[in-house]
Amino acid sequence: MENLGRIIAEGNLDQDLIQIAEKVKEGKRLTTEEGITLFEKGELAYLGVLANYIREKKHGNKTYFNRNIHIEPTNICVFDCKFCSYSRLLKHKQEGWEMTEEEILETMRSYENKPITEVHIVGGVHPKMGLHYFANLIKKIKEIRPDIHVKAFTAVELEYMCRKAKVSYEEGLKILKDHGQNSLPGGGAEIFDEEIREKICADKCSSAQWLEIHETAHKLDMPSNATMLYGHIESYAHRIDHMNRLRELQDKTGGFNTFIPLKFRNKGNQMSDVDETTMIEDLRNYAISRVYMDNFDHIKAYWPMIGRKTAQASLNFGVNDIDGTIDDTTKIYSMAGSEEQSPTLTTEQLIKMVLDAGRQPIERGTLYEVINDYSDYKLEDNSVAY
Numbered sequence: 429m430e431n432l433g434r435i436i437a438e439g440n441l442d443q444d445l446i447q448i449a450e451k452v453k454e455g456k457r458l459t460t461e462e463g464i465t466l467f468e469k470g471e472l473a474y475l476g477v478l479a480n481y482i483r484e485k486k487h488g489n490k491t492y493f494n495r496n497i498h499i500e501p502t503n504i505c506v507f508d509c510k511f512c513s514y515s516r517l518l519k520h521k522q523e524g525w526e527m528t529e530e531e532i533l534e535t536m537r538s539y540e541n542k543p544i545t546e547v548h549i550v551g552g553v554h555p556k557m558g559l560h561y562f563a564n565l566i567k568k569i570k571e572i573r574p575d576i577h578v579k580a581f582t583a584v585e586l587e588y589m590c591r592k593a594k595v596s597y598e599e600g601l602k603i604l605k606d607h608g609q610n611s612l613p614g615g616g617a618e619i620f621d622e623e624i625r626e627k628i629c630a631d632k633c634s635s636a637q638w639l640e641i642h643e644t645a646h647k648l649d650m651p652s653n654a655t656m657l658y659g660h661i662e663s664y665a666h667r668i669d670h671m672n673r674l675r676e677l678q679d680k681t682g683g684f685n686t687f688i689p690l691k692f693r694n695k696g697n698q699m700s701d702v703d704e705t706t707m708i709e710d711l712r713n714y715a716i717s718r719v720y721m722d723n724f725d726h727i728k729a730y731w732p733m734i735g736r737k738t739a740q741a742s743l744n745f746g747v748n749d750i751d752g753t754i755d756d757t758t759k760i761y762s763m764a765g766s767e768e769q770s771p772t773l774t775t776e777q778l779i780k781m782v783l784d785a786g787r788q789p790i791e792r793g794t795l796y797e798v799i800n801d802y803s804d805y806k807l808e809d810n811s812v813a814y
């Protein structure tokens with residue numbers, strides 16, 4: 429608050445930036461032009477002040493994480509996104525993996541006595557793993573862990589599943605919900621601008637389909653998240669357009685929990701000639717996301733993708749969630765050249781990360797229900813097993 433007031437009072441910044449700071453102070457929504465101005469003119473320190481003001485107004489020092497596992501049933505995919513380092517086309521099946529149902533269930537059983545609260549299931553779009561296969565799989569997962577929150581399938585996977593099963597999105601989502609699926613992750617959104625989408629992921633679900641699937645899920649009381657893949661061939665205007673479409677849907681349904689900017693990584697994909705963004709640009713992008721997405725409660729940084737240090741820094745640039753323990757052989761991040769080659773942290777390591785950044789670690793459930801407040805946790809206690 430103090431810092432924001434100083435920016436406005438000193439008045440030695442660009443007039444557009446001062447006006448934006450005033451709007452932020454008054455809690456007003458920014459326009460498209462103002463969003464683009466932030467990208468074009470906003471320096472890191474200025475953006476940090478604005479984003480931190482909103483972050484602390486909404487959450488104080490609270491920084492959320494959860495105890496989750498990721499299951500990636502396969503990386504075989506019928507689609508061919510140019511930025512994807514993870515998938516293998518069906519014709520190169522031998523280079524990929526396909527978990528059997530039993531392997532997936534065994535993974536779940538191996539966490540039987542561990543206090544995880546969420547399983548996150550996403551993967552490639554495999555032609556043989558359809559709607560009914562996954563519905564039954566979720567049912568069996570719930571038989572093993574009735575208490576677990578199942579967050580599963582990007583809109584890209586769902587569009588394909590519903591199309592193959594010849595059901596509407598509503599029918600497909602109802603089937604999954606009836607079998608125990610609780611919510612949707614936010615992947616597959618990439619960048620909504622149709623021209624950019626045509627260049628980087630022409631053959632998968634369209635932006636309109638992505639948004640329709642999330643809207644349908646929200647109507648069925650299945651909340652979801654939303655991502656934005658940034659830092660490739662898109663412009664700042666494309667990022668703001670992407671955020672606008674999400675902001676509009678959120679106004680309509682209120683069903684999104686979290687906005688998750690995802691940094692484009694250039695290792696092992698068809699866009700290796702595109703440079704990656706700098707850490708400064710990543711932090712600017714988090715900050716602008718926090719300022720612009722006024723109707724999203726939470727902004728999340730995936731620590732495996734940007735690394736622990738940048739994730740800690742992001743907590744001063746609007747981020748209030750750093751995802752979870754992600755205990756798994758998760759490959760989505762590491763195959764894309766992420767900072768963290770072995771994306772698993774213990775709960776204690778996550779708590780330490782947050783405490784070291786001067787924030788308050790809160791273990792949450794998927795829907796941000798508070799499970800444990802670790803503000804007074806003494807690291808030498810070593811009392812959080814797992």
Ligand code: SF4
Nearest residue numbers: 505507509512515552
């Ligand atoms: S990004 Fe998703 S849909 Fe695209 S190729 Fe990779 S796994 Fe398949």
